[in-house]
């Protein structure tokens with residue numbers, strides 16, 4: 316039987332993490348197989364981490380906050396396009412403590428540490444990018460191919476996607492900046508978001524993107540970033556590229 320790494324359903328833990336958080340995280344496991352899968356591929360999918368009911372209620376909350384305070388990002392260069400709506404970490408901390416509690420729960424970092432075999436998983440000092448709400452909903456919206464600035468990213472999905480919707484998480488495991496220019500289509504992994512599921516990935520070795528939205532629907536994801544040490548510097552101008560609003 317796999318070890319249960321994060322069981323947040325017992326009464327005491329629920330109290331520690333907040334009542335709703337206790338309901339939210341059912342179980343994240345770090346079995347030998349999942350560690351091995353992560354070691355080999357640099358990513359791991361955990362299904363139904365958040366219950367459907369909670370997910371539906373969180374999706375509404377995410378959409379309301381994105382509507383009230385989100386920024387529309389529209390960046391287009393010859394090689395890539397970034398078009399989506401984002402809520403950054405400072406706003407989440409202030410307006411949605413329940414989600415912030417999930418992000419900052421020591422149990423989540425322990426699980427990342429177990430699965431990745433990395434000691435010292437920290438909370439990022441860059442609150443703006445540490446946790447976001449991403450909303451893509453119009454045909455043509457896309458989150459460009461990129462590597463992350465920090466190694467560990469947890470993506471929590473609050474919506475389901477159908478293949479006809481677009482909005483796949485696409486990634487090339489074990490890529491690097493040199494190879495990213497010439498990656499063959501057959502090596503590409505496609506993950507269709509399912510609400511309540513979570514992807515843990517080393518974003519510095521998985522080249523990834525959100526594929527273009529093909530028809531109107533609400534794709535809601537919560538990216539959370541966890542550095543291996545607290546004090547890594549972010550590339551200059553990255554935050555202004557990602558978060559400065561469309562003119």
Ligand SMILES: O=C(O)CCC(=O)C(=O)O
Nearest residue numbers: 449458470484525536538
């Ligand atoms: O929403 C997703 O599936 C991925 C988002 C992403 O890559 C990011 O926020 O860096």
